[in-house]
Amino acid sequence: MDDALIPEGAKRCAFPIFLIGIIIVGAVLLWGVYAMFLCWFKGLNQTNMNDYYGFALWIWADLAVIAVGGGAFFTGLLKYIFKVDELKNIINFAVIIGFICYSSALLILAIDIGQPLRGWFIFWHANVHSMLTEVAFCLSCYFAVLTIEFIPNILENRQANKVPFFHHLAHNMHEVMAVFAATGAFLSFFHQGSLGGVAGVMFGRPFAYREGLLIWPWTFFLFTWSAAAFGPCFTLLVTKITEIITGKKLVGDKTVNLLAKISGWMITTYIIAKIIDTIYWAYVTAPSMGFKLSHFYSDNGFYGYWILITEVILCGVVPGLLLIIKSTRENPTTRTIAIILGVIGVCLNRWVMVLQIMAVPVMSFDTWALYIPSWQEVATTILPVAYGIILIAVAYRYLPVFPQELELNKSADAAAQNG
Amino acid sequence: MIENKKVHKFGMVIDVDKCTGCGACMVSCMSENNVPFKEDESNKKDSITWMRVYKLTNGKSFPETEIAYLPRPCQHCGGIGDHGHSPCVSVCPATATDYGYDTGIVSQIYTRCFGCRYCMGACPYHARYFNWWDPKWPEGMENYLSPNVSPRMRGVVEKCSFCYHRYQLAREKAMIEHREIEEMEYQTACTTACPAGAIVFGDLNNPAHKVHQIVKPDPHPDPMNHKVVGKSRNPNVFRLLERLGTNPKVYYMSEREWVRKAGDNYLKGEWENVKTHHGASSSHG
Numbered sequence: 131m132d133d134a135l136i137p138e139g140a141k142r143c144a145f146p147i148f149l150i151g152i153i154i155v156g157a158v159l160l161w162g163v164y165a166m167f168l169c170w171f172k173g174l175n176q177t178n179m180n181d182y183y184g185f186a187l188w189i190w191a192d193l194a195v196i197a198v199g200g201g202a203f204f205t206g207l208l209k210y211i212f213k214v215d216e217l218k219n220i221i222n223f224a225v226i227i228g229f230i231c232y233s234s235a236l237l238i239l240a241i242d243i244g245q246p247l248r249g250w251f252i253f254w255h256a257n258v259h260s261m262l263t264e265v266a267f268c269l270s271c272y273f274a275v276l277t278i279e280f281i282p283n284i285l286e287n288r289q290a291n292k293v294p295f296f297h298h299l300a301h302n303m304h305e306v307m308a309v310f311a312a313t314g315a316f317l318s319f320f321h322q323g324s325l326g327g328v329a330g331v332m333f334g335r336p337f338a339y340r341e342g343l344l345i346w347p348w349t350f351f352l353f354t355w356s357a358a359a360f361g362p363c364f365t366l367l368v369t370k371i372t373e374i375i376t377g378k379k380l381v382g383d384k385t386v387n388l389l390a391k392i393s394g395w396m397i398t399t400y401i402i403a404k405i406i407d408t409i410y411w412a413y414v415t416a417p418s419m420g421f422k423l424s425h426f427y428s429d430n431g432f433y434g435y436w437i438l439i440t441e442v443i444l445c446g447v448v449p450g451l452l453l454i455i456k457s458t459r460e461n462p463t464t465r466t467i468a469i470i471l472g473v474i475g476v477c478l479n480r481w482v483m484v485l486q487i488m489a490v491p492v493m494s495f496d497t498w499a500l501y502i503p504s505w506q507e508v509a510t511t512i513l514p515v516a517y518g519i520i521l522i523a524v525a526y527r528y529l530p531v532f533p534q535e536l537e538l539n540k541s542a543d544a545a546a547q548n549g
Numbered sequence: 550m551i552e553n554k555k556v557h558k559f560g561m562v563i564d565v566d567k568c569t570g571c572g573a574c575m576v577s578c579m580s581e582n583n584v585p586f587k588e589d590e591s592n593k594k595d596s597i598t599w600m601r602v603y604k605l606t607n608g609k610s611f612p613e614t615e616i617a618y619l620p621r622p623c624q625h626c627g628g629i630g631d632h633g634h635s636p637c638v639s640v641c642p643a644t645a646t647d648y649g650y651d652t653g654i655v656s657q658i659y660t661r662c663f664g665c666r667y668c669m670g671a672c673p674y675h676a677r678y679f680n681w682w683d684p685k686w687p688e689g690m691e692n693y694l695s696p697n698v699s700p701r702m703r704g705v706v707e708k709c710s711f712c713y714h715r716y717q718l719a720r721e722k723a724m725i726e727h728r729e730i731e732e733m734e735y736q737t738a739c740t741t742a743c744p745a746g747a748i749v750f751g752d753l754n755n756p757a758h759k760v761h762q763i764v765k766p767d768p769h770p771d772p773m774n775h776k777v778v779g780k781s782r783n784p785n786v787f788r789l790l791e792r793l794g795t796n797p798k799v800y801y802m803s804e805r806e807w808v809r810k811a812g813d814n815y816l817k818g819e820w821e822n823v824k825t826h827h828g829a830s831s832s833h834g
Contacts (some may be wrong), residue, residue, distance in 0.1 A: 173703045175681040180594035184666030184679060199811050244664020244679065244704025251643040251663045260636065262642035262667050333629060334636035334673035336794055420792050420814030492673035493789060495619070496607045499594065519767075 134237065135289055137530040141378075141539070148527060155519045165506040167237060169241050176506040182499035183488050188242045191511045192481035193239075193325055195231040196269070197353070198473060200361030202228020202276060203311075203318035210311035216538040222531045224365045225279045225370075229522055230271045234514030241510055261327035268321030275314040279307065286530050319354050326353025330481045336419040337426050338487040340411060348407050349483070356405065356476050359396035362389050363449070363472035372526065378539050380532040382512025383460075390465055390489035394453025397472060401446040408442065426490055433486050441482060445475025558653040559711055560753040560798030562763050562786060563620055565808050567747035568602070570618030575600045577742030578622075580693075581712060583700045585684035597678040599623070599709040600739050607807045617808045620748070622739065623676040623709035624789060624797030625655045630770065631778035631796045636667035637677060646706075653753070653798055654711050655774065662705040669706060673790055674797075677708045711750075712737040732758050753779070753798060764800050773826060782827045787812040 131145040142148070168176050179186045205224040209217040240246055253268045269393055285291060285300035323346065329338040330347025340347040366389060372381050379530055392483035412423040426436045452458045489499055503511075578584065578600040590596050600622045607615040628634035633648035635655050645662035648655055669677040683703045686694070694700065697714040701707045715736045724729040732751050740750040751758035753766050764781045771777035776794025781787065786802045787809045803809055810820050 172680065174679070179679075180592070180681075181596075181669060181675060181678050182594050184669035210781075242665070244666070244706075245662070245702075248661075248663035251645075251661060252665075254644040255645070255661055256643040257642055259639050260642040260667070262640065262665065266642060318639060328640075328667070331640065332636065332671045334671055334790070334793055336793070417816055418792075420819065422816060425814075488670060492814075493675075494814055496675070525739075537640055549556075 132528075135528045137288055137528070139536050140530075142527050148523070152520060152523060155516050155523075157473055158517035159513060159520065162511075162516060165509035166237075166241050166513060167503050168506055169510065170246060170262050172468070174242075174244055178502060178504040178507065180499075180501070183485075183501045185484050186501060187485075187503040187507045187511055188238050190477075190481050190484045191485060191514070192235050192238045194477045195234050195514065196322065196325060196399065197357045197476045197480055198361055198364035199228045199231025199235070200318065200322060200357030201363075202231075202279075202361070202367035203272070203314045204358040204396075205365060205389070206279065206307075206311035207315040210308040214387050214388070214392075216385050219532070219534050220365065220381050220389060221368065221512045222283050223369060223381075224362075225276060225283065226525050226531065227365055227368055227518075229273075229276045229280045230514070230518040232269065232276055234403075234517065235269065236273060237514065238510070241304045258448065259293065261324040261331055262395070264324035265321050265328065267317060268317045268324065270322060272317040275310050275317060278303070278310050279314070281530055282307075283525075283531065285391070286439055287528055322354040322357040323350040326350045326483070329487060332487070335487055335490075335492060336421045337490045338376070338483065339415065340407065340420075341415060352404060352407060355396070356479060359393060359400045360476035362393040363397075363469040363476075365391060366393070366469045367466075367473055370469070372522065375385075376526065378535065378542070380535055380536060380538070382534050385534075386461055386465075390453050390459050390469070392452055394459060394468070395473070397446065398450035398454055399480060401442065401450050404442060404446065408438070426486070430489065430500065432500055433498075437478065437482060437486070441475055445471045445478060449475065450536045513525045556651055556754065558630060558753040558798065559716070559735075559751070560625065560653065560760060560764070560800065561622075561711075561737070561748055561750040562760050562800040562802055564745075564747045564749075565617050565619055565801050566805065567745040568618040568620060568743075569745055570602055570604065570616075571744065572602060573742045573744055574620050574739035574748065575602060577738040578709070581698070581738035583684075583694045584707075585680075585682075585686060585697045585700070587682065594682050594823040595679075597680070597707065599676075599678070599707070601675075603809065605811050607805075614809070615805065617634065617805065617811075619801065619808075619811075620739070621674060621676065621789070622737075622799060623655060623710075623711075624674050624795065624799045625653060625711060627653065627778070627796035629776045629794040629796070636671040636673065636795055638672070640667045640671045642667065652713075652716065654713055654716075655708075656710065656713065657706065657708055659699065659701045659707065662775065664706065666706060673793065673795070677704050677706050680704060689810050715796040760800075763802065767827075773823070780827065784825070784827055785809070789813070 136142050202224045205221055207219055208214040209221045240249060243249055252263060256263045282300040282303040285296045290296045326349035327347055330340040330342065330349030332338045340349050342348045342350060366386060369381050427433060449468040449472040452464050491497055575598060577656055582599060584597050584599060584808060587596065600620055603619045603621055605617045626635040626790055633650055635648055638646050638648045638655060642665060643661055643663055645658045646668055666679055669679060680701050680703050719730045719734040720797045737750050740748040749760050749763060751760035753761055753764060755761055763783060763788055765783050766779040767782055771780045774792060777791055781800055785804055786800050788797050788800055789812050792813050801812060
């Protein structure tokens with residue numbers, strides 16, 4: 131039915147099966163859209179946020195998707211600036227994942243603000259002292275860069291590519307992609323960093339506050355570093371999931387292992403910096419404000435030391451080591467465990483840097499505040515996931531996303547034809 | 550008298566020992582500033598209370614139990630070094646909250662706020678409130694709204710303004726009459742409503758004002774913590790979370806040591822070292 135749109139030589143499932151899948155995920159998407167409209171028309175009273183939890187599930191989701199979407203800028207930087215040519219086999223997919231993550235982040239922000247129609251005030255009345263201003267500017271600009279990076283891949287669709295203008299445009303855009311990759315890396319450094327800065331500059335919140343370099347708290351650098359480290363893990367994880375669903379090998383082991391190795395070294399160096407930061411904060415910064423480390427991890431029903439250990443050791447040190455050791459990196463099982471732990475780790479870090487900050491009491495007579503999101507918050511948080519699945523499904527079906535696909539599946543396809 | 554041409558630093562001192570916890574300050578604040586309320590006010594975490602009275606206990610069992618009531622308006626922080634970069638002002642991405650260098654008052658521009666709530670996250674005092682609902686009053690009660698204060702729309706943050714409209718009215722009247730405004734011409738609603746006289750309001754920069762005389766603010770940075778400026782030289786006066794360097798303009802007073810200690814966080818043994826320290830000119834130890 132849609133054969134003319136499918137990349138030449140590629141095998142895809144029958145259109146009705148594809149459509150059924152899209153309808154199922156589309157139903158989840160519509161549920162999220164319904165919740166989104168409830169929030170827009172009835173207001174944020176639809177959520178379980180309150181004056182203690184002004185930042186909650188959405189901001190965590192926002193920070194998390196931006197962190198895991200960091201694979202796009204970092205892979206682009208490696209491919210186009212550092213000329214790691216092997217990554218050409220995964221760069222398209224990294225860009226699509228980044229596009230999904232960043233468009234989702236912008237959507238979440240549009241739902242999260244109390245007066246969505248005034249969202250443009252952040253640009254018009256910009257406060258240059260605010261980390262959030264920097265986030266807004268760099269995030270918007272980087273989304274534009276990702277769109278530009280995504281366009282050539284769209285134009286390579288079999289039918290679009292028949293139009294000479296689109297064909298040449300796609301070719302020429304590929305030629306100048308290094309410029310956009312460099313711009314993307316520059317913008318990402320600042321918005322990933324300023325998202326870390328959002329928490330780090332809050333000197334009224336000892337759990338979040340960090341000292342730093344000039345105007346940038348240490349969390350600024352840690353967030354950029356962690357996004358570059360764990361972002362490729364997410365790219366590899368989504369690639370793995372796509373391979374399982376499609377039943378095909380889409381990216382060669384050499385590429386996967388190379389990206390996993392780079393990610394492993396980035397995670398390891400990041401986690402060393404994170405441990406140093408945590409020790410300094412626990413023994414110098416927080417005590418100077420009158421707080422012992424135990425204050426942040428006791429006397430409440432949820433936040434114990436387990437969260438710190440899980441984030442730093444189990445989901446930081448462990449995946450780092452698994453990915454830098456050749457034998458565990460090249461073993462598909464341990465490699466997959468490592469990338470799953472890595473993705474959990476960076477998401478947990480963002481959770482801690484949003485929700486635990488809000489939960490910890492600061493005034494001596496105040497109490498811990500715990501929070502459970504409403505279904506509207508959950509639905510709108512799942513909405514980007516459903517949107518991402520649909521976009522990946524459509525992109526995989528109609529665009530030449532994986533350059534190695536035909537080559538890697540040649541024997542399997544031949545066997546299927548013969549069989 | 551309040552000198553118009555000089556830079557003011559409006560602030561208050563609340564005598565915790567006098568406060569009975571009656572809540573008159575909260576009621577007067579809501580009434581004066583057109584603060585809306587919900588049909589069900591049982592969940593205090595999403596109720597708007599510009600002035601909120603906290604109940605503190607010394608944690609001891611009967612018969613040694615003691616209770617104190619601590620009213621908490623916006624602290625109108627001056628930020629680290631008292632340079633005007635309050636925790637909330639410095640983070641607002643749209644400049645919807647601002648520091649008045651001529652008054653020391655932290656303002657909130659409701660029509661510019663787009664409801665990101667970063668300021669709420671940055672405020673350790675929970676003095677900022679979000680309008681989760683459209684503001685509503687029972688039928689007929691709209692007639693009692695103050696014409697001097699604009700009600701706020703759903704989706705924006707609001708907070709105590711030190712009844713800034715009262716300052717504007719007093720300033721305009723004095724200007725027309727070619728004189729300077731008197732200390733008692735500008736008083737916040739909570740100050741005037743407190744039946745126990747526990748709240749004293751005025752210009753911390755003016756030595757003739759009662760608030761200055763009680764607080765005796767030290768204009769120099771605290772030698773023990775350079776982020777702190779304006780530390781009280783009165784041994785019974787303290788500020789909330791002073792160590793963070795937020796430099797609030799709301800001071801508290803109590804003769805009870807446990808109340809003063811409750812104002813901040815201390816590691817084991819620290820309190821004994823700092824409790825007699827009151828600014829640059831005081832003895833350490």
